[in-house]
Amino acid sequence: MHALLDVSGLNKVYEGSGRRVEAVRDLTFTVDAGELVCLVGPSGCGKTTLLKCMGGLLTPTAGEVLLSGQKVSGPPPGMAFVFQEYGRSLFPWMRVGENVELPLKQKALSKARRRELVADALESVGLTDAVGAYPWQLSGGMQQRVAIARALAYEPDVLLMDEPFAAVDAQTRADLEDLVRGLWRERGITILFVTHDIDEAVYLGERVVVLSASPTVVQEQLKVDLPVERDQLHTRVAPRFAELRTHVYEQIQAAKRGTLPVQDRLTKTDTPPLR
Amino acid sequence: MKGLNTALGAAGLAAFLALGEVVPRVGIVKEAYFPPTSRIASAFWDELKDGAFWSALGDTLTGWALGLAIAVGAGIVVGVLLSVVPHLREATASTIEFLRPIPSVALIPLAVLLYGTELKSVLLLVVYASFWQILIQVLYGVQDVDPVAEETARSYGLGTWARVRHVLWPSALPYVMTGVRLAAAVALILTITAELVIGAPGLGATIAVAQASQAVPEMYALIVVTGLLGLLINVGARTVERRALAWHQSVRGEVAV
Amino acid sequence: MKRTLLRVLFAVALPAVLVALWWLASDGSTDVYWPPLRTILKTFPDVWTGDRLKTDVLPSVLRLAAGYATAAVVGVALGTVIGSYRRVRAVCEPVLEFLRAVPPPVLVPVIMLFAGIGDTMKIVVIASGCVWPVLLNTVEGVRAVDPVMKETALSYGVTGVARLRTLVLRSASPQIFAGLRQALSIGIILMVISEMFAATDGLGYTVVQFQRSFAIPDMWTGILVLGLLGFLLSVVFQVVERRVLGWYHGLRAASRRSP
Numbered sequence: 001m002h003a004l005l006d007v008s009g010l011n012k013v014y015e016g017s018g019r020r021v022e023a024v025r026d027l028t029f030t031v032d033a034g035e036l037v038c039l040v041g042p043s044g045c046g047k048t049t050l051l052k053c054m055g056g057l058l059t060p061t062a063g064e065v066l067l068s069g070q071k072v073s074g075p076p077p078g079m080a081f082v083f084q085e086y087g088r089s090l091f092p093w094m095r096v097g098e099n100v101e102l103p104l105k106q107k108a109l110s111k112a113r114r115r116e117l118v119a120d121a122l123e124s125v126g127l128t129d130a131v132g133a134y135p136w137q138l139s140g141g142m143q144q145r146v147a148i149a150r151a152l153a154y155e156p157d158v159l160l161m162d163e164p165f166a167a168v169d170a171q172t173r174a175d176l177e178d179l180v181r182g183l184w185r186e187r188g189i190t191i192l193f194v195t196h197d198i199d200e201a202v203y204l205g206e207r208v209v210v211l212s213a214s215p216t217v218v219q220e221q222l223k224v225d226l227p228v229e230r231d232q233l234h235t236r237v238a239p240r241f242a243e244l245r246t247h248v249y250e251q252i253q254a255a256k257r258g259t260l261p262v263q264d265r266l267t268k269t270d271t272p273p274l275r
Numbered sequence: 276m277k278g279l280n281t282a283l284g285a286a287g288l289a290a291f292l293a294l295g296e297v298v299p300r301v302g303i304v305k306e307a308y309f310p311p312t313s314r315i316a317s318a319f320w321d322e323l324k325d326g327a328f329w330s331a332l333g334d335t336l337t338g339w340a341l342g343l344a345i346a347v348g349a350g351i352v353v354g355v356l357l358s359v360v361p362h363l364r365e366a367t368a369s370t371i372e373f374l375r376p377i378p379s380v381a382l383i384p385l386a387v388l389l390y391g392t393e394l395k396s397v398l399l400l401v402v403y404a405s406f407w408q409i410l411i412q413v414l415y416g417v418q419d420v421d422p423v424a425e426e427t428a429r430s431y432g433l434g435t436w437a438r439v440r441h442v443l444w445p446s447a448l449p450y451v452m453t454g455v456r457l458a459a460a461v462a463l464i465l466t467i468t469a470e471l472v473i474g475a476p477g478l479g480a481t482i483a484v485a486q487a488s489q490a491v492p493e494m495y496a497l498i499v500v501t502g503l504l505g506l507l508i509n510v511g512a513r514t515v516e517r518r519a520l521a522w523h524q525s526v527r528g529e530v531a532v
Numbered sequence: 533m534k535r536t537l538l539r540v541l542f543a544v545a546l547p548a549v550l551v552a553l554w555w556l557a558s559d560g561s562t563d564v565y566w567p568p569l570r571t572i573l574k575t576f577p578d579v580w581t582g583d584r585l586k587t588d589v590l591p592s593v594l595r596l597a598a599g600y601a602t603a604a605v606v607g608v609a610l611g612t613v614i615g616s617y618r619r620v621r622a623v624c625e626p627v628l629e630f631l632r633a634v635p636p637p638v639l640v641p642v643i644m645l646f647a648g649i650g651d652t653m654k655i656v657v658i659a660s661g662c663v664w665p666v667l668l669n670t671v672e673g674v675r676a677v678d679p680v681m682k683e684t685a686l687s688y689g690v691t692g693v694a695r696l697r698t699l700v701l702r703s704a705s706p707q708i709f710a711g712l713r714q715a716l717s718i719g720i721i722l723m724v725i726s727e728m729f730a731a732t733d734g735l736g737y738t739v740v741q742f743q744r745s746f747a748i749p750d751m752w753t754g755i756l757v758l759g760l761l762g763f764l765l766s767v768v769f770q771v772v773e774r775r776v777l778g779w780y781h782g783l784r785a786a787s788r789r790s791p
Contacts, residue, residue: 505633
């Protein structure tokens, strides 16, 4: 059985004005269909670069990304991207409904079907009433919901989210995290979620991939064996959550210092320490 | 990167000049109407040696500078006055909106009657057109003053004049500089226009004479001079703007009126 | 109710006062150049009959429209191409900066050389003067499209014409409109000048004729008509701009409220 997403030996080097920066050295991991995987790592470790390579927005210098066995060389129709800067990703001259509908026009769908998808997506994020508003009339959290709705309406196989909640206040972030988990469970999409917030990664993910510092490689992968039903109040105070979280934190600290040896190619591991 | 861009730009310019040389000679356009670059260049050189040219240039620059100075002074004074005296701005808003779009060229017949070909007819047109550019920008600038700064000043008991000097003026300065830049360009256009149409002494008049006497390469050479003049004024205005605002964190984009 | 009344009062007060002052100050005037306002207004309907409106005003406005429309289309099209490719922009920049610095009125004698003094000449003059602000502002607007928006479009497969239509041109539209506004002022100036310089009909031509034959009150009515035309065109432009750029004004207001 081969994985939905297969990243092997991904390498990205930026060259410009005489400097050569190896943002990503060698990333290898897989994502199976229906998984919710979180990527964490120290700042500047190339998480965004990795995600953009996976989404076909950047061309890797070496290595490849396979989506359902097909090499990704440009943004594939099976992937949708949610950016961190929602304010600059939604088109301010279009209303919410039109924004959500825009990517659908690229797919050969009938008008009725498009309408259906848009209404459905907006309902899932709880913004049915906002369909006629302009994005700049909405709060930050609502704008990010619209961006998520836009990605959902596109009916992608894989949803790539690049630190989507970093620019939102804590309370809104909590709501949005629950929204993403809820959508994941309802629709069974595969989600790849990049974040610098360790708590968020452990709370959301079924699996957490820890990245090393630049030049980046996969530091560790660990399975989050928390119950499938999670909520902000109880899950976050569960002892298991604390253990996982501490472990990830230690990994990242080590990554920053560059002390821990890097693991070889592995698909999934189960490494949480027993205390 | 920057070096490459400059090189590309130079290449573009060279290509343009080369086209200007080749196209008339090859016959795609009539040489009588579009003299080749080399012919224009030699006419340009002849002009530079001609005393009359320099006197015309001087006349143009005089009209431009004087008109601009009057417009800037009047624009700033009126702008500040309108902003400081309560209610005056609202009362004058409709009048400004009506007078502003009136093309200054409408005043040409009047100028001819009143002042003939004197400098004053040039000034009438230049001042009228440039004044609005300055005024609008000053009003924008005042509108943009940070209300918190204004209230702070007021709470410290600063009188009207002190507030103008320390709060209003520094905030409005970037806009004023933009206004001066726009007004400088407009002033040049109107100066040349007045000379061209009315016949007041200056480059515009010389161009009209060249056209009437079918001295085509000379006409083009003079046009090149006006273009260079325009360029110099643009570049000069931008440099002044940058120097004067070196201390000011100006993140506005250019708001065209 | 009271507020609207106050606003109307403010709008009308000063103009009314100025007109009244003009009337009174010029009432008994025997100065040739400053006829009484009363005389000017009386002459108005005699001079600007329906017939003259058709033979002089209409051609002028049509020529302006033709030149302006040509400049708008060419300016936006070329500007989009130049603004989209960094290298092309670098090559064109010095030449464009020079050409745009040439004061548009000097083009009249040049264009007269090969286009005579007919309608074509005037339309070409207007177009060649109006194209620069549109072109340069379009280049600026297209260049400055937000990179995050560009990536969003790319990630959803929005390319080619759809991308131009829904992203690039819409994003650049505020800047393009700024250029169109400048072009309008230049267009009016060029329309009048081309007619004053060499013509057989048109608004500019008519007013100059009045001035040359010392029909001063008629000349003044001509100046009023020119002023009125400038004002009306400006109003029309603002109405169109407000409709097309409604989203932009809303966006600016929202970001001003919460930085």
